[in-house]
Amino acid sequence: MENTDWSDVVASRNGDEDAYARLVRRYEKPITSLLWRFTRDPVQCEELVQQVFVDAYFSLKTYRGDAPLLHWLRKIATRTGYHFWRDKAREPAETPLPDSDLLEQIEAAQDDEIDPAEAATVLHALLARLPADDRLVLTLMYFEECGTQEVAERMGWSRAKVKTQALRARRKIKEIAEREHLLERLGWIL
Amino acid sequence: MDTLEALARLARKACEEPVPVFDVADGVRLRIRSEKSASFTWIPLGLFGGVSAVAASITLFLAIEFWKYMSSPVMELVAPLPEMRLW
Numbered sequence A: 001m002e003n004t005d006w007s008d009v010v011a012s013r014n015g016d017e018d019a020y021a022r023l024v025r026r027y028e029k030p031i032t033s034l035l036w037r038f039t040r041d042p043v044q045c046e047e048l049v050q051q052v053f054v055d056a057y058f059s060l061k062t063y064r065g066d067a068p069l070l071h072w073l074r075k076i077a078t079r080t081g082y083h084f085w086r087d088k089a090r091e092p093a094e095t096p097l098p099d100s101d102l103l104e105q106i107e108a109a110q111d112d113e114i115d116p117a118e119a120a121t122v123l124h125a126l127l128a129r130l131p132a133d134d135r136l137v138l139t140l141m142y143f144e145e146c147g148t149q150e151v152a153e154r155m156g157w158s159r160a161k162v163k164t165q166a167l168r169a170r171r172k173i174k175e176i177a178e179r180e181h182l183l184e185r186l187g188w189i190l
Numbered sequence B: 001m002d003t004l005e006a007l008a009r010l011a012r013k014a015c016e017e018p019v020p021v022f023d024v025a026d027g028v029r030l031r032i033r034s035e036k037s038a039s040f041t042w043i044p045l046g047l048f049g050g051v052s053a054v055a056a057s058i059t060l061f062l063a064i065e066f067w068k069y070m071s072s073p074v075m076e077l078v079a080p081l082p083e084m085r086l087w
Helices: A003-013 A017-035 A042-058 A069-089 A100-108 A116-127 A132-143 A148-155 A159-179 B003-014 B025-068 B073-078
Strands: none
Touching: A003 A017, A017 A042, A017 A069, A017 B025, A042 A069, A042 B025, A069 A132, A069 A148, A116 A132, A116 A159, A116 B003, A132 A148, A132 A159, A132 B003, A148 A159, A159 B003
Protein backbone atom coordinates (compact mmCIF):
# COMPACT_ATOMS: atom_id res chain seq x y z
CA MET A 1 0.00 0.00 0.00
CA GLU A 2 1.20 3.50 -0.80
CA ASN A 3 2.38 5.52 2.17
CA THR A 4 0.38 8.52 1.00
CA ASP A 5 -2.80 6.44 1.12
CA TRP A 6 -2.10 5.19 4.59
CA SER A 7 -1.22 8.63 5.96
CA ASP A 8 -4.42 10.03 4.42
CA VAL A 9 -6.44 7.15 5.89
CA VAL A 10 -5.01 7.80 9.35
CA ALA A 11 -5.63 11.54 9.02
CA SER A 12 -9.20 10.90 7.81
CA ARG A 13 -9.87 8.67 10.81
CA ASN A 14 -8.78 11.58 12.98
CA GLY A 15 -11.32 13.82 11.29
CA ASP A 16 -9.17 15.50 8.63
CA GLU A 17 -11.70 16.21 5.87
CA ASP A 18 -9.06 17.43 3.42
CA ALA A 19 -7.19 14.13 3.70
CA TYR A 20 -10.35 12.25 2.87
CA ALA A 21 -11.07 14.58 -0.05
CA ARG A 22 -7.60 13.71 -1.38
CA LEU A 23 -8.42 10.00 -1.18
CA VAL A 24 -11.75 10.57 -2.94
CA ARG A 25 -10.07 12.49 -5.78
CA ARG A 26 -7.40 9.79 -6.11
CA TYR A 27 -9.86 6.94 -6.50
CA GLU A 28 -13.09 8.43 -7.89
CA LYS A 29 -12.12 7.54 -11.45
CA PRO A 30 -11.68 3.75 -11.01
CA ILE A 31 -14.74 3.61 -8.76
CA THR A 32 -16.81 5.50 -11.36
CA SER A 33 -15.52 3.13 -13.99
CA LEU A 34 -16.72 0.16 -11.95
CA LEU A 35 -20.11 1.64 -11.10
CA TRP A 36 -20.69 2.59 -14.72
CA ARG A 37 -21.16 -1.17 -15.19
CA PHE A 38 -24.08 -1.05 -12.77
CA THR A 39 -26.00 1.87 -14.23
CA ARG A 40 -25.72 3.80 -17.46
CA ASP A 41 -27.54 6.78 -16.05
CA PRO A 42 -24.87 9.41 -15.20
CA VAL A 43 -26.98 10.92 -12.40
CA GLN A 44 -27.51 7.55 -10.73
CA CYS A 45 -23.88 6.65 -11.28
CA GLU A 46 -22.64 9.82 -9.59
CA GLU A 47 -25.04 9.15 -6.72
CA LEU A 48 -23.61 5.64 -6.31
CA VAL A 49 -20.02 6.89 -6.42
CA GLN A 50 -20.84 9.34 -3.64
CA GLN A 51 -22.54 6.59 -1.66
CA VAL A 52 -19.45 4.38 -1.92
CA PHE A 53 -17.17 7.07 -0.53
CA VAL A 54 -19.61 7.98 2.25
CA ASP A 55 -19.90 4.32 3.29
CA ALA A 56 -16.13 3.91 3.05
CA TYR A 57 -15.63 6.94 5.32
CA PHE A 58 -17.82 5.48 8.05
CA SER A 59 -16.08 2.09 7.71
CA LEU A 60 -12.52 3.44 7.65
CA LYS A 61 -11.81 2.06 11.12
CA THR A 62 -12.32 -1.48 9.75
CA TYR A 63 -9.69 -0.96 7.04
CA ARG A 64 -6.50 -2.62 8.26
CA GLY A 65 -4.24 -1.64 5.39
CA ASP A 66 -3.11 -5.17 4.50
CA ALA A 67 -4.51 -4.81 0.96
CA PRO A 68 -4.39 -1.76 -1.32
CA LEU A 69 -7.07 0.81 -0.56
CA LEU A 70 -8.45 0.52 -4.10
CA HIS A 71 -9.22 -3.20 -3.56
CA TRP A 72 -11.13 -2.34 -0.42
CA LEU A 73 -13.02 0.46 -2.18
CA ARG A 74 -13.85 -1.82 -5.10
CA LYS A 75 -15.35 -4.32 -2.70
CA ILE A 76 -17.61 -1.63 -1.23
CA ALA A 77 -18.48 -0.35 -4.72
CA THR A 78 -19.39 -3.84 -5.97
CA ARG A 79 -21.69 -4.41 -3.03
CA THR A 80 -23.23 -0.95 -3.45
CA GLY A 81 -23.93 -1.66 -7.11
CA TYR A 82 -25.36 -5.08 -6.29
CA HIS A 83 -27.75 -3.61 -3.70
CA PHE A 84 -28.74 -0.95 -6.22
CA TRP A 85 -29.74 -3.72 -8.65
CA ARG A 86 -31.57 -5.62 -5.93
CA ASP A 87 -33.58 -2.50 -5.04
CA LYS A 88 -34.30 -1.81 -8.70
CA ALA A 89 -35.42 -5.40 -9.27
CA ARG A 90 -38.46 -4.65 -7.11
CA GLU A 91 -39.63 -2.21 -9.79
CA PRO A 92 -41.14 -4.22 -12.64
CA ALA A 93 -39.23 -2.82 -15.60
CA GLU A 94 -37.24 -4.61 -18.27
CA THR A 95 -34.50 -2.87 -20.18
CA PRO A 96 -35.37 -3.21 -23.86
CA LEU A 97 -32.70 -4.26 -26.31
CA PRO A 98 -31.49 -1.32 -28.40
CA ASP A 99 -33.74 -0.26 -31.28
CA SER A 100 -33.22 -1.75 -34.70
CA ASP A 101 -31.47 1.40 -36.04
CA LEU A 102 -28.67 0.97 -33.56
CA LEU A 103 -28.35 -2.72 -34.33
CA GLU A 104 -28.26 -2.02 -38.06
CA GLN A 105 -25.60 0.58 -37.50
CA ILE A 106 -23.52 -1.92 -35.54
CA GLU A 107 -24.10 -4.61 -38.15
CA ALA A 108 -22.94 -2.37 -40.99
CA ALA A 109 -19.68 -1.38 -39.34
CA GLN A 110 -16.37 -3.22 -39.20
CA ASP A 111 -15.13 -4.42 -35.86
CA ASP A 112 -12.78 -1.44 -35.47
CA GLU A 113 -15.52 1.02 -36.37
CA ILE A 114 -17.93 -0.15 -33.72
CA ASP A 115 -18.66 2.40 -31.09
CA PRO A 116 -17.71 0.81 -27.74
CA ALA A 117 -20.54 2.72 -26.06
CA GLU A 118 -23.03 1.02 -28.38
CA ALA A 119 -21.49 -2.37 -27.75
CA ALA A 120 -21.81 -1.63 -24.02
CA THR A 121 -25.47 -0.62 -24.49
CA VAL A 122 -26.27 -3.96 -26.15
CA LEU A 123 -24.45 -5.95 -23.51
CA HIS A 124 -26.01 -4.04 -20.62
CA ALA A 125 -29.47 -4.55 -22.07
CA LEU A 126 -28.80 -8.29 -22.26
CA LEU A 127 -27.33 -8.53 -18.77
CA ALA A 128 -30.23 -6.51 -17.36
CA ARG A 129 -32.50 -9.44 -18.13
CA LEU A 130 -30.73 -11.65 -15.62
CA PRO A 131 -31.40 -11.83 -11.87
CA ALA A 132 -29.03 -9.66 -9.77
CA ASP A 133 -26.72 -12.54 -8.68
CA ASP A 134 -26.23 -13.84 -12.23
CA ARG A 135 -25.83 -10.36 -13.60
CA LEU A 136 -23.22 -9.46 -11.02
CA VAL A 137 -21.05 -12.49 -11.72
CA LEU A 138 -21.11 -11.93 -15.48
CA THR A 139 -20.62 -8.17 -15.17
CA LEU A 140 -17.50 -8.64 -13.06
CA MET A 141 -16.19 -11.34 -15.37
CA TYR A 142 -16.90 -9.51 -18.62
CA PHE A 143 -16.15 -5.92 -17.68
CA GLU A 144 -13.70 -6.21 -14.81
CA GLU A 145 -12.04 -9.43 -15.98
CA CYS A 146 -12.44 -10.90 -12.50
CA GLY A 147 -11.88 -14.59 -11.88
CA THR A 148 -14.15 -16.64 -9.63
CA GLN A 149 -11.82 -16.11 -6.67
CA GLU A 150 -11.99 -12.33 -6.96
CA VAL A 151 -15.77 -12.29 -7.38
CA ALA A 152 -16.04 -14.48 -4.28
CA GLU A 153 -13.77 -12.16 -2.28
CA ARG A 154 -15.59 -9.02 -3.34
CA MET A 155 -18.99 -10.40 -2.42
CA GLY A 156 -18.06 -12.58 0.54
CA TRP A 157 -19.48 -15.60 -1.28
CA SER A 158 -17.87 -19.03 -1.51
CA ARG A 159 -15.91 -19.83 -4.65
CA ALA A 160 -18.16 -22.83 -5.28
CA LYS A 161 -21.22 -20.56 -5.26
CA VAL A 162 -19.58 -18.20 -7.76
CA LYS A 163 -18.65 -21.09 -10.06
CA THR A 164 -22.20 -22.45 -10.01
CA GLN A 165 -23.63 -18.97 -10.46
CA ALA A 166 -21.33 -18.26 -13.40
CA LEU A 167 -22.26 -21.52 -15.10
CA ARG A 168 -25.97 -20.85 -14.66
CA ALA A 169 -25.64 -17.20 -15.71
CA ARG A 170 -23.75 -18.09 -18.91
CA ARG A 171 -26.42 -20.64 -19.81
CA LYS A 172 -29.19 -18.09 -19.22
CA ILE A 173 -27.55 -15.29 -21.20
CA LYS A 174 -26.83 -17.67 -24.05
CA GLU A 175 -30.51 -18.62 -24.14
CA ILE A 176 -31.57 -14.98 -24.10
CA ALA A 177 -29.10 -14.00 -26.84
CA GLU A 178 -30.23 -16.89 -29.03
CA ARG A 179 -33.90 -16.15 -28.41
CA GLU A 180 -33.33 -12.55 -29.48
CA HIS A 181 -31.34 -13.73 -32.54
CA LEU A 182 -28.60 -11.43 -31.35
CA LEU A 183 -25.84 -12.96 -33.42
CA GLU A 184 -27.78 -12.51 -36.64
CA ARG A 185 -28.51 -8.93 -35.65
CA LEU A 186 -24.88 -8.29 -34.74
CA GLY A 187 -23.39 -9.57 -37.97
CA TRP A 188 -20.13 -7.68 -37.44
CA ILE A 189 -19.11 -9.89 -34.60
CA LEU A 190 -19.13 -13.16 -36.56
CA MET B 1 -18.82 -18.27 -33.64
CA ASP B 2 -20.25 -19.52 -30.37
CA THR B 3 -22.76 -17.19 -28.69
CA LEU B 4 -20.74 -16.95 -25.49
CA GLU B 5 -17.54 -16.24 -27.39
CA ALA B 6 -19.38 -13.52 -29.31
CA LEU B 7 -20.65 -12.00 -26.05
CA ALA B 8 -17.11 -12.01 -24.64
CA ARG B 9 -15.95 -10.19 -27.76
CA LEU B 10 -18.78 -7.70 -27.37
CA ALA B 11 -17.68 -7.19 -23.77
CA ARG B 12 -14.07 -6.52 -24.78
CA LYS B 13 -15.33 -3.88 -27.18
CA ALA B 14 -17.61 -2.43 -24.50
CA CYS B 15 -14.65 -2.10 -22.12
CA GLU B 16 -13.16 0.54 -24.43
CA GLU B 17 -16.15 2.77 -23.76
CA PRO B 18 -15.24 6.16 -22.24
CA VAL B 19 -16.54 6.53 -18.71
CA PRO B 20 -18.06 9.79 -17.42
CA VAL B 21 -15.89 11.86 -15.12
CA PHE B 22 -17.31 13.14 -11.85
CA ASP B 23 -15.89 15.31 -9.12
CA VAL B 24 -17.65 13.96 -6.06
CA ALA B 25 -15.29 15.13 -3.32
CA ASP B 26 -17.41 18.13 -2.29
CA GLY B 27 -20.65 16.15 -2.45
CA VAL B 28 -19.11 13.39 -0.34
CA ARG B 29 -17.90 15.93 2.23
CA LEU B 30 -21.41 17.43 2.49
CA ARG B 31 -23.07 14.04 2.87
CA ILE B 32 -20.60 12.96 5.53
CA ARG B 33 -21.26 16.14 7.49
CA SER B 34 -25.02 15.74 7.26
CA GLU B 35 -24.86 12.06 8.28
CA LYS B 36 -22.59 12.91 11.20
CA SER B 37 -25.00 15.58 12.47
CA ALA B 38 -27.92 13.19 12.00
CA SER B 39 -26.15 10.52 14.06
CA PHE B 40 -25.52 13.04 16.86
CA THR B 41 -29.26 13.70 17.22
CA TRP B 42 -29.81 9.95 17.55
CA ILE B 43 -27.45 9.56 20.51
CA PRO B 44 -29.69 11.27 23.16
CA LEU B 45 -32.68 9.33 21.83
CA GLY B 46 -30.74 6.07 22.07
CA LEU B 47 -29.55 6.98 25.54
CA PHE B 48 -33.11 7.73 26.66
CA GLY B 49 -34.29 4.42 25.20
CA GLY B 50 -31.51 2.54 26.97
CA VAL B 51 -32.24 4.13 30.36
CA SER B 52 -35.96 3.40 29.94
CA ALA B 53 -35.22 -0.24 29.15
CA VAL B 54 -33.04 -0.58 32.28
CA ALA B 55 -35.71 1.05 34.44
CA ALA B 56 -38.39 -1.25 33.01
CA SER B 57 -36.21 -4.31 33.69
CA ILE B 58 -35.66 -3.28 37.33
CA THR B 59 -39.39 -2.68 37.82
CA LEU B 60 -40.21 -6.06 36.31
CA PHE B 61 -37.64 -7.78 38.52
CA LEU B 62 -39.06 -6.17 41.69
CA ALA B 63 -42.61 -7.00 40.64
CA ILE B 64 -41.73 -10.66 40.13
CA GLU B 65 -39.96 -10.80 43.50
CA PHE B 66 -43.00 -9.26 45.20
CA TRP B 67 -45.33 -11.65 43.37
CA LYS B 68 -43.32 -14.68 44.60
CA TYR B 69 -43.79 -13.72 48.26
CA MET B 70 -47.57 -13.40 47.98
CA SER B 71 -49.36 -16.37 49.55
CA SER B 72 -52.29 -16.17 47.15
CA PRO B 73 -51.74 -13.67 44.36
CA VAL B 74 -55.32 -13.84 43.07
CA MET B 75 -56.84 -13.32 46.50
CA GLU B 76 -54.43 -10.48 47.18
CA LEU B 77 -55.62 -8.78 44.06
CA VAL B 78 -59.34 -9.01 44.88
CA ALA B 79 -59.06 -8.54 48.65
CA PRO B 80 -59.93 -5.02 49.91
CA LEU B 81 -57.00 -2.89 50.82
CA PRO B 82 -56.31 -2.90 54.55
CA GLU B 83 -57.37 0.30 56.16
CA MET B 84 -54.43 2.25 57.41
CA ARG B 85 -54.19 5.54 59.18
CA LEU B 86 -52.07 7.83 57.21
CA TRP B 87 -51.90 10.51 59.87
